[in-house]
Amino acid sequence: MSAARGTALLQVRNLRISFGSLAAVRGADLTIYRGETHCVVGESGCGKSVTALAVMGLLARNAVREADRLVFDGQDLLRLSESQLSRLRGDRMAMIFQEPMTSLNPAYTVGSQMAEVYRRHRGGSRAEALDRAEDLLAKCRVTSPRLRLGQYPHQLSGGLRQRVMIAMALMCDPELLVADEPTTALDVTVQAQILRLLMDLQRDLGLALMLITHDLGVVARMAHRVSVMYAGEVVESAPAEHLFGNPTHPYTRGLLACVPVPGKVRRDQPLGAIPGVVPRIGPRFEGCAFRDRCGQARPDCARTVAWQANGEHGYRCVLPPDWTGPASLAA
Amino acid sequence: MSAPAIELRGLTRHFRVKTGLFGEVRHVVAVDGVSFAVPAGGVLGVVGESGCGKSTLARVILGLLPPTSGDVLVDGQRLSTLDRRARARLIQPVFQDPFSSLNPRRRIRDIVALPLVAQGGIAEAEIRRRVDEGLERVGLDPTMGERLPAQLSGGQRQRVAIARALELRPRIVICDEPTSALDVSVQAQILNLLAELRRDLGLTYLFISHNLAVVEHVATEVAVMYLGRIVERRPTEALFAAPEHPYTKALLASVLTPEPGLGIPDVGLGDLMPDPANIPPGCRFHPRCPAALDRCRTEPPQPRTGRGIEVECHLATV
Numbered sequence: 001m002s003a004a005r006g007t008a009l010l011q012v013r014n015l016r017i018s019f020g021s022l023a024a025v026r027g028a029d030l031t032i033y034r035g036e037t038h039c040v041v042g043e044s045g046c047g048k049s050v051t052a053l054a055v056m057g058l059l060a061r062n063a064v065r066e067a068d069r070l071v072f073d074g075q076d077l078l079r080l081s082e083s084q085l086s087r088l089r090g091d092r093m094a095m096i097f098q099e100p101m102t103s104l105n106p107a108y109t110v111g112s113q114m115a116e117v118y119r120r121h122r123g124g125s126r127a128e129a130l131d132r133a134e135d136l137l138a139k140c141r142v143t144s145p146r147l148r149l150g151q152y153p154h155q156l157s158g159g160l161r162q163r164v165m166i167a168m169a170l171m172c173d174p175e176l177l178v179a180d181e182p183t184t185a186l187d188v189t190v191q192a193q194i195l196r197l198l199m200d201l202q203r204d205l206g207l208a209l210m211l212i213t214h215d216l217g218v219v220a221r222m223a224h225r226v227s228v229m230y231a232g233e234v235v236e237s238a239p240a241e242h243l244f245g246n247p248t249h250p251y252t253r254g255l256l257a258c259v260p261v262p263g264k265v266r267r268d269q270p271l272g273a274i275p276g277v278v279p280r281i282g283p284r285f286e287g288c289a290f291r292d293r294c295g296q297a298r299p300d301c302a303r304t305v306a307w308q309a310n311g312e313h314g315y316r317c318v319l320p321p322d323w324t325g326p327a328s329l330a331a
Numbered sequence: 332m333s334a335p336a337i338e339l340r341g342l343t344r345h346f347r348v349k350t351g352l353f354g355e356v357r358h359v360v361a362v363d364g365v366s367f368a369v370p371a372g373g374v375l376g377v378v379g380e381s382g383c384g385k386s387t388l389a390r391v392i393l394g395l396l397p398p399t400s401g402d403v404l405v406d407g408q409r410l411s412t413l414d415r416r417a418r419a420r421l422i423q424p425v426f427q428d429p430f431s432s433l434n435p436r437r438r439i440r441d442i443v444a445l446p447l448v449a450q451g452g453i454a455e456a457e458i459r460r461r462v463d464e465g466l467e468r469v470g471l472d473p474t475m476g477e478r479l480p481a482q483l484s485g486g487q488r489q490r491v492a493i494a495r496a497l498e499l500r501p502r503i504v505i506c507d508e509p510t511s512a513l514d515v516s517v518q519a520q521i522l523n524l525l526a527e528l529r530r531d532l533g534l535t536y537l538f539i540s541h542n543l544a545v546v547e548h549v550a551t552e553v554a555v556m557y558l559g560r561i562v563e564r565r566p567t568e569a570l571f572a573a574p575e576h577p578y579t580k581a582l583l584a585s586v587l588t589p590e591p592g593l594g595i596p597d598v599g600l601g602d603l604m605p606d607p608a609n610i611p612p613g614c615r616f617h618p619r620c621p622a623a624l625d626r627c628r629t630e631p632p633q634p635r636t637g638r639g640i641e642v643e644c645h646l647a648t649v
């Protein structure tokens with residue numbers, strides 16, 4: 001898939017998020033273009049969800065958010081009031097949450113929840129809103145859409161519930177759709193169906209899709225562009241073909257070696273692994289957070305490491321782009 | 332020839348579940364007539380969708396649930412003739428969730444010692460020595476034994492669960508999604524550890540996972556389960572190279588390898604979800620099967636076997 005060129009819809013510069021003494025995100029940069037799927041990948045706890053929540057203005061109360069820039073289509077999100085933000089949310093930018101029941105209320109039918117979102121932003125009659133909901137359910141390939149409008153979330157299978165959430169997020173024609181692990185809880189066959197749907201919608205509606213996942217298979221198949229996060233930082237960002245064809249940050253290389261690929265992995269050989277664990281990062285942490293697991297670490301890795309960019313491919317590491325050797329420490 | 336490590340004969344397990352306001356009783360057929368044998372030292376991978384009966388199968392084989400009908404033989408002995416302690420010496424589990432399978436209030440050392448203590452009659456110093464040895468075997472420093480589960484990472488906790496499972500030197504380990512809750516980098520560590528232990532200790536595994544790439548990496552043979560039945564079983568290479576059952580084909584087509592540009596495959600299964608309380612007549616896969624024939628709606632296919640392969644489909648060429 002070649003990278004679709006569009007204008008930047010969302011720009012995040014030097015985003016920092018902390019929870020008390022925990023520095024969850026430490027200076028993340030992210031640019032999401034119109035008409036492009038941008039995947040954010042990384043291990044559990046690296047800050048993917050809180051980055052998305054920070055963009056949507058939905059962080060928990062105990063979070064402290066700072067950034068140099070947080071701009072959506074020319075509007076400075078850092079300066080918007082809560083009511084201005086909530087007018088954008090669900091309208092021009094929408095989110096599908098990691099936990100499905102966060103966005104679906106068990107007490108209301110699918111129809112009334114979808115209609116509510118629409119009427120809050122666009123007004124109009126309930127009947128109009130329900131017609132639109134039915135259209136979108138059909139577009140999201142929900143079987144018997146009229147019938148579904150009258151059902152409660154718990155009456156739907158996991159795959160259907162996910163389709164309903166996607167349809168609901170599309171009610172107001174958003175320009176940016178943030179999907180946080182939308183298929184992680186689903187079976188592989190259902191996952192493939194939902195991802196195909198997201199891919200088609202992204203293309204047909206020209207959405208900017210920010211897709212969060214920890215599954216490199218999903219990333220490879222869906223992304224125009226990929227950002228790899230580690231311990232609260234974006235450590236590498238590149239068009240998908242570059243990232244998979246020419247991974248540069250040792251963490252990215254190590255991660256790719258961990259994934260068993262059917263037909264390509266020898267059973268008599270161990271998988272690549274990254275020994276050790278992600279460190280907990282306090283407020284005054286300095287240097288590369290991967291250094292205690294990195295096979296290439298050297299003394300200057302303990303100082304602030306600069307971002308190196310080569311065209312559209314950038315990474316945060318002291319090594320040259322063509323380094324060779326083990327990515328992680330031996331087990 | 333020695334007896335298979337695990338042998339199932341027509342194993343069936345039903346559940347009666349009360350639902351709704353009116354106490355309507357649903358009859359769930361979780362495992363429906365499963366037969367297979369796993370040779371000593373082999374690894375049988377079991378794959379299939381959520382709710383197809385994988386964990387129920389595991390729990391019946393472990394003796395944690397009695398079968399509705401059929402038999403489980405472990406190391407040539409009927410499971411029902413063995414008492415708990417004898418069972419524990421033969422067969423042990425490793426479950427999915429390292430977060431909930433360890434008692435949060437007990438030290439790691441006591442958690443790993445539990446199977447030894449339950450056997451009775453083992454001196455404390457001996458238990459101590461064997462726990463230290465067990466922790467080292469799974470790559471943990473014995474000083475970790477003093478910690479509580481909350482002070483360990485997910486991967487470390489799964490190592491603890493494996494150490495506990497191996498304390499009695501069982502012949503067979505039932506792994507139910509042992510790496511599903513872990514990140515890929517940690518998953519790889521645990522898979523490598525399981526492979527190493529199997530080689531060193533001559534273990535037999537039943538390895539349940541919904542991740543086909545993982546199963547391909549660890550299993551010598553793969554069984555594909557659908558609505559309580561094994562619909563296809565064959566040696567791993569053969570299954571991945573030439574799947575025959577339409578459901579196996581759909582599963583394999585759904586695997587997303589990290590190869591950019593290939594897009595998302597159309598697996599062609601439609602939106603109907605299987606319901607184990609309402610098993611379709613004929614072939615149980617027919618409502619979703621892209622290859623279904625007329626007779627599939629009424630006539631259940633019989634398992635066909637040959638050359639170590641088993642397929643349950645009217646179209647099978649075995």
Ligand SMILES: Nc1ncnc2c1ncn2[C@@H]1O[C@H](COP(=O)(O)OP(=O)(O)OP(=O)(O)O)[C@@H](O)[C@H]1O
Nearest residue numbers: 019024043044045046047048049050051060062214
């Ligand atoms: N409300 C909160 N209070 C305190 N800490 C939090 C809160 N929300 C998130 N964190 C912490 O912030 C860090 C980043 O969390 P985040 O949810 O973004 O991770 P993630 O990358 O989405 O992981 P996963 O893949 O598990 O979803 C974690 O260490 C997490 O424990």
Ligand SMILES: Nc1ncnc2c1ncn2[C@@H]1O[C@H](COP(=O)(O)OP(=O)(O)OP(=O)(O)O)[C@@H](O)[C@H]1O
Nearest residue numbers: 346348359361380381382383384385386387388607
């Ligand atoms: N104790 C129980 N009581 C009633 N029904 C049960 C019980 N255990 C399992 N079931 C039902 O039996 C069927 C098979 O469940 P099982 O847990 O074996 O599936 P599974 O293949 O392990 O699924 P998953 O991949 O989600 O773990 C499901 O419909 C489940 O709801």
Ligand code: SF4
Nearest residue numbers: 288291294301317318
């Ligand atoms: S070489 Fe240094 S900067 Fe690069 S990943 Fe390793 S520790 Fe980090």
Ligand code: SF4
Nearest residue numbers: 614617620627644645
């Ligand atoms: S028996 Fe018929 S419905 Fe069943 S899997 Fe084979 S072709 Fe499909």
Ligand SMILES: [Mg+2]
Nearest residue numbers: 048049050098
């Ligand atoms: Mg998350």
Ligand SMILES: [Mg+2]
Nearest residue numbers: 385386387507
């Ligand atoms: Mg299960």
